[in-house]
Amino acid sequence: MGYTENQKNDNVIEFKLRTEPKKERKPFPFKMIFLILVTIVVIGIGSIWVACPIKNIRVEGTKYYTENEIMSAVKKDYYIPNSVFLKVRNYIYPIRTMPFVEGIDIKIQNRNNITVVVHENLRAGCILYAGKYVYFDKDGYALEVMDKRLPDVPLVTGLSYDNIMISEKLPVKKKGYFDKIIKITTLITENELTIDEIQFKEDGDIILKKAEIDVNLGKGTGLDAKLSVLPNVLESVKDKKGTVQMGQYTEEHKIITFRVKK
Numbered sequence: 001m002g003y004t005e006n007q008k009n010d011n012v013i014e015f016k017l018r019t020e021p022k023k024e025r026k027p028f029p030f031k032m033i034f035l036i037l038v039t040i041v042v043i044g045i046g047s048i049w050v051a052c053p054i055k056n057i058r059v060e061g062t063k064y065y066t067e068n069e070i071m072s073a074v075k076k077d078y079y080i081p082n083s084v085f086l087k088v089r090n091y092i093y094p095i096r097t098m099p100f101v102e103g104i105d106i107k108i109q110n111r112n113n114i115t116v117v118v119h120e121n122l123r124a125g126c127i128l129y130a131g132k133y134v135y136f137d138k139d140g141y142a143l144e145v146m147d148k149r150l151p152d153v154p155l156v157t158g159l160s161y162d163n164i165m166i167s168e169k170l171p172v173k174k175k176g177y178f179d180k181i182i183k184i185t186t187l188i189t190e191n192e193l194t195i196d197e198i199q200f201k202e203d204g205d206i207i208l209k210k211a212e213i214d215v216n217l218g219k220g221t222g223l224d225a226k227l228s229v230l231p232n233v234l235e236s237v238k239d240k241k242g243t244v245q246m247g248q249y250t251e252e253h254k255i256i257t258f259r260v261k262k
Contacts, residue, residue, distance in 0.1 A: 048082070048084050048085070049082055049085070051111055052082050052083045052084050052085075052111040052112065053081055053082060053083075053112060054081050054082060054083050054086065054112065054113075054114060055112040055113065056112065056113045056114075057071055057074075057113075057114055057115075057116060058109075058113070058114070058115045058116070059071060059115075059116045059118060060115055060116070060117050060118065061117050061118035061119060061120065062118050062120065063120055064100070064120065064123070064150055065098050065100075065101070065118070065120070069098065070097055070098065070101075070104075070116060070118055071116070073096075073097035073098055074095055074097060074104070074116060077095045077096055077097070078093075078095075083106075083108045083111055083112065083113070083114050084108070084111075086106055086114065087106040087108060087114070090104065090105075090106045097118070098144075099135075099143040099144040100120055100121040100122075100123055100135070100137070100143060100144060101118055101119065101120055101121065102119045102120065102121045103119050104116050104117060104118050104119065105117040105119075121137060122137070122138065122189060123135045123136070123137070123144075123150065123153045124136055124137055124138045124140075124182070124185035124186070124189065125153060125154045125155070125156050125181065125185045125198065126149070126150070126153050126154075126155055126156070127155070127156050127157075127159075127161065127170070128155065128157070129161060129164055132145045132146065132147060133145070133146050133147070133148065133149050133150075133155075134164055135150070135153065136170055138182070138185065138186055138189070139169075139182065140169045140170050140178060140181065140182050141167060141168065141169055141170075142164050142165070142166055142167070142168060142169075142170055143166065143167065144166075145166065152194055154185065154188060154195040154196065154197060154198050154208075155196065155197045155198070156181055156197075156198045156200075157197060157198070157199045157200070158199050158200035158201060158202075159172055159173070159174060159177055159181075159200050160172075160173050160174075161173060177200065180200075180206070180220045180223075181198070183220075183223055184198055184206070184208075184217075184220075184223060184227070185198070187223055187224065187227040187228075188227065190227075191227050191228060191230060191231055192231065193210075193227070193230060193231060193234075194210065195208050195209065195210055196209045196210055196211070197209040204219045204220075205217070205218060205219065205247070206218070206219070206220050208230075210234060212240070212241040212242075212261070213234065213237055213240065213241070213242065213243075213244060214242075214243040214244070215230065215233075215234075215243075215244045215246060216243060216244065216245050216246060216247055217246055217247065218246065218247030218248070218249075219247070222249065222250050222251075225249065225250060225251045226246050226249050229249075229254075229256075230246075233246075233256060237258055240258075240260065241260065241261040242258055242259050242260040242261040243258070243259045243261065244256065244257075244258050245257040245258070245259065
């Protein structure tokens with residue numbers, strides 16, 4: 001049975017897709033989340049501030065400075081009286097205390113008690129200038145002036161200086177002697193020697209003094225070799241009085257003599 005073209009069209013049912021109106025997306029609540037986060041942070045900071053006030057401070061690691069000096073310096077440098085915040089502050093912006101303190105660590109013992117751990121720099125030596133003891137570091141920078149002579153810090157004598165400025169290198173008038181001072185004080189530290197005085201003589205000889213023993217290093221040549229064996233030499237003449245002559249000592253010619261002082 002055939003269909004005409006019109007009949008075919010009459011039997012076709014057209015389906016139209018129903019289009020829903022587009023829904024508008026609500027903006028993400030960034031402001032609300034930000035306010036919530038800020039509120040949490042503020043509450044957290046407030047809680048820490050209230051719960052962790054510093055009530056007791058201990059000081060460890062000091063050799064030359066007193067506990068009171070360290071505590072006074074810590075409390076002057078934008079001090080925060082809260083254990084947690086002080087530790088964070090010291091981590092971000094290290095607290096400066098004294099000239100020969102390399103740095104400090106804040107250890108929280110509990111929420112109200114902290115320990116200030118001090119890391120002191122070594123005083124390489126000192127000089128007597130205008131009636132005061134000027135202490136310098138391993139690089140020869142004058143960092144501190146004191147009325148007292150500290151133990152175990154060698155006193156450098158026999159040289160003259162121009163005007164001394166704190167935080168600047170020692171202005172030794174005689175050329176070449178600055179390097180010798182630094183070399184000797186460095187070797188004294190490396191070889192764990194305790195020397196009372198480093199004396200520069202007019203004739204160029206360098207004398208190390210320890211108790212009743214003088215050690216003549218000669219003109220300052222071969223210092224590495226001489227000071228490397230000096231601990232054993234001093235041990236061998238312990239409790240004696242006299243002069244150890246090391247001016248001619250070299251690694252090839254190990255010449256050392258000792259003259260007893262009467």
